[in-house]
């Protein structure tokens with residue numbers, strides 16, 4: 001079978017192809033230096049071996065001309081699609097800066113240690129009361145926007161929620177929130193992990209945000225407050241060289257790119273799964289304590305990040321196949337998350353009570369998602385607020401699905417909603 005990760009037919013529903021790959025070609029040669037992994041075990045082994053499977057080579061190789069080499073043998077449109085997709089765009093935008101997600105140890109170890117504190121589960125759980133207020137306000141707006149009972153979940157909840165939350169965490173004052181939304185819209189749309197955005201717009205948004213953060217960082221260094229930037233600029237006193245201003249700005253932009261569209265897509269994919277499994281939705285209404293497990297199941301069942309890359313620093317064997325140094329492997333997280341060897345015969349089903357804590361939707365190992373606790377909490381609170389305040393949520397039309405091999409989600413999700 002010829003597997004084409006950019007084929008629209010594949011992207012609309014990639015799961016039958018993932019099943020074929022797992023059963024027939026779990027270490028699949030896509031062409032040129034490119035390989036795709038679809039088994040849970042193989043993906044975990046690669047993620048836990050950053051010495052051989054490098055993020056710098058995986059993402060960094062997408063910078064500029066590197067992409068051409070990566071897609072040798074592909075047609076020009078295909079090459080452009082890859083350049084525009086994945087972290088390649090971001091890496092082009094930040095060429096020269098050290099970005100956490102594209103760094104290997106020892107750079108990664110230092111960067112991660114410096115930025116981790118505000119994202120620890122304990123720091124994130126403290127945000128819950130404020131998150132409940134934000135979600136309540138957004139649900140008010142969602143319900144007020146109904147026309148003949150129909151409203152758009154993406155426009156009123158899934159899309160605005162992550163930006164509002166990160167703006168608060170960064171300590172953006174209320175009079176700058178409209179600017180911040182404009183910049184982050186431009187960055188998220190222009191530098192989408194899924195590609196296809198307007199890069200010029202993204203770069204313009206990033207530049208305005210750079211200038212703004214440049215000032216804020218200087219202020220927080222002089223006078224720390226109770227916000228994320230103040231926490232990160234503080235000298236930890238452990239002899240670690242603190243982040244430079246440009247590293248810090250790159251990190252703030254990474255938060256928007258890595259954290260916003262992904263969380264938006266998790267909420268969208270969750271409600272798509274609920275439309276296909278109305279009994280499971282009823283189960284959550286009857287027993288809201290199942291919501292955290294259902295969020296894990298949504299991450300597993302229809303992963304917002306379908307797959308990401310690593311590059312080999314030396315020849316290595318994966319799943320019985322010898323790969324050469326310089327090979328690029330795409331770890332298909334979404335395929336691994338439906339592996340029967342990991343989740344049993346009903347791996348292709350959504351089961352709200354499964355609680356699949358070993359899924360790889362957030363990756364694993366040293367690069368495991370820094371925002372996982374935040375994404376989980378936002379999604380849990382949004383779902384529980386929506387279920388508490390409504391008596392019925394039904395599909396009211398087909399959602400729009402941007403087609404990307406990296407990100408899977410919806411844009412525009414019309415729902416018919418009855419208030420409780």
Ligand code: HEM
Pocket residue numbers: 055100101102112166254255256258259260262263266303304305308309360361362363364366367368369370371372374375
């Ligand atoms: C459902 C939502 C999310 C999903 C599915 C997701 C997925 C991922 C995945 C798969 C990785 C691993 C990348 C790799 O191994 O190469 C990652 C890393 C990362 N994520 Fe998330 N993410 C989500 C939300 C967030 C949020 C809300 C933030 C922050 C506000 C965030 C920030 C990051 C950062 C900074 C990294 C890089 C960590 C490192 O390289 O050490 N993510 N994410």
